[in-house]
Amino acid sequence: MTEPETVVARARVVSATRVSPHFARIELGGEELADFGVDGPFYDQRFKVVFPSAGRPAPDLRAYGDGWYSVWESLPEAERGAMRTYSVRDVRGVGADRRLVVDFVLHLEPGATGPASSWAAAARPGDEVVVVGPRLGADWGGIEYDPGDAARVVLAGDETAVPAISRILGDLADDVRGHAFCEVPTGADVLEVVAPAGVEVTWLPRDGAGLGERLTAAVLGCLGGLGGEPVPDEEVDDDLWETPTFSSSDADLDEPADGIPGLYVWIAGESKVVTTLRRHLVDDLGVHRRQVAFMGYWRRGVAMRG
Ligand SMILES: Cc1cc2nc3c(=O)[nH]c(=O)nc-3n(C[C@H](O)[C@H](O)[C@H](O)COP(=O)(O)OP(=O)(O)OC[C@H]3O[C@@H](n4cnc5c(N)ncnc54)[C@H](O)[C@@H]3O)c2cc1C
Structure with missing residues (x-):
């Protein structure tokens, strides 16, 4: 069986730091992130985060590999949680110590916040999300920065x-x-x-x-x-x-x-x-x-x- 190009991983908050009034830097870790990565620079590499609905566990999409999206879409709304797109700020460590660093913008004005911003503002070590992103050694895409030979x-x-x-x-x-x-x-x-x-x-x-x-x-x-x-x-x-x-x-x-x-x-x-x-x-x-x-x-x- 060929390896899927997508990493679909349960990831837990390792640390959450308010680095400025509107940015929370969150380090996500877990052994399922071991293969998250690209073979060159990340540049503007994007990936998906699925945030659990209140009081529910994050949906378990790990078994579905590259077909994860249609499975996620077909889940009842309460189980699905919310999916948003984020950028790789950094990736640290290898193997079971792999950690993905994400800078979340906090927009907390009443009526103008959303599931991702609210989750990030309250995130504590151990909180769980699902990360969907590139697998080392595969061509997953999601990098747009491409200056060619521009000076x-x-x-x-x-x-x-x-x-x-x-x-x-x-x-x-x-x-x-x-x-x-x-x-x-x-x-x-x-x-x-x-x-x-x-x-x-x-x-x-x-x-x-x-x-x-x-x-x-x-x-x-x-x-x-x-x-x-x-x-x-x-x-x-x-x-x-x-x-x-x-x-x-x-x-x-x-x-x-x-x-x-x-x-x-x-x-x-x-x-x-x-x-x-x-x-x-x-x-x-x-x-x-x-x-x-x-x-x-x-x-x-x-x-x-x-
Ligand atoms: C390729 C890509 C990479 C991205 N990388 C990052 C990243 O690394 N860090 C990051 O924080 N965001 C990033 N974003 C933006 C992020 O996905 C959106 O801001 C998203 O809407 C946040 O989801 P939410 O659940 O908080 O709000 P939503 O549920 O989407 O929106 C709820 C309300 O919040 C408002 N809102 C959404 N975002 C903001 C904001 N930033 N400021 C003020 N009001 C807002 C909306 O207008 C809406 O009224 C990226 C988006 C893309 C497409």
């Missing part, structure tokens, strides 16, 4: 993209040049990152400014643009996912355009903010769709489905 990279995102940007920065070769822009809720949410000397990291605390305002201005400013009027709500795709190889809006990725030579751009965060940046970069600044990844990681007012 300059621009990374940009809000707090939900900070874990992926931090991991990408830590995985870059020493000679990479570019900028990283990280918008976070407050000045106290600026986290420590390791980056190559040629990549300038700029933190953009909102401290009361509107979501995406500072990020949009900084990214457009860096690429020589102005303005940044937000797109209307009705033009926002909640599941925005536009990469050099995939378009959630069926855009023509091969549309003839010169692009900006030597540039690669990676942008993730709230879908309306990312849609606004996409429009300005592609329509006004002439960035070619093949040199940029625009990813909606969440949508204000919308509960994610996984």
Whole structure:
């Protein structure tokens, strides 16, 4: 029998640390994570977490390998729990000591929280979730960062993209040049990152400014643009996912355009903010769709489905 490409593991909280007002760093461990990993850098590797419903155990999906999703979907709602997507911040240890580090954004305003944020805010050692992700030695996918031979990279995102940007920065070769822009809720949410000397990291605390305002201005400013009027709500795709190889809006990725030579751009965060940046970069600044990844990681007012 061939080994599945997916690791479906029960994982337990080993430690939970509030590293800033809006970030909880949670280390998940357990021997079933032993094979979780990729053969190269993680970059923006994503994976799924299934959080148990209140008072219930996490669903046991371990037996289903690559077919886990249809089994999970067919479970009664109360047994299914909630599934959300997260980024690898770090992986430590080997074998039974394998630990997966996840930086969870806490958004705890009444009426605007969800199962993942609530779980992370209350997580204690021993709490259990199900992790679904890449298996060492297999080609599971889930990494979008792909600058090709670009000489300059621009990374940009809000707090939900900070874990992926931090991991990408830590995985870059020493000679990479570019900028990283990280918008976070407050000045106290600026986290420590390791980056190559040629990549300038700029933190953009909102401290009361509107979501995406500072990020949009900084990214457009860096690429020589102005303005940044937000797109209307009705033009926002909640599941925005536009990469050099995939378009959630069926855009023509091969549309003839010169692009900006030597540039690669990676942008993730709230879908309306990312849609606004996409429009300005592609329509006004002439960035070619093949040199940029625009990813909606969440949508204000919308509960994610996984
Ligand atoms: C590829 C990928 C990687 C991701 N990596 C990370 C990561 O490493 N860390 C991380 O924290 N998130 C990450 N996210 C985002 C995370 O999956 C979403 O924020 C998710 O909606 C959180 O689920 P929830 O159950 O807390 O809220 P949901 O049930 O999805 O939403 C409930 C309410 O909370 C609001 N909401 C959701 N997220 C936020 C937020 N960040 N700030 C304010 N309000 C919010 C929604 O608008 C909605 O009104 C990633 C998403 C993707 C697609």
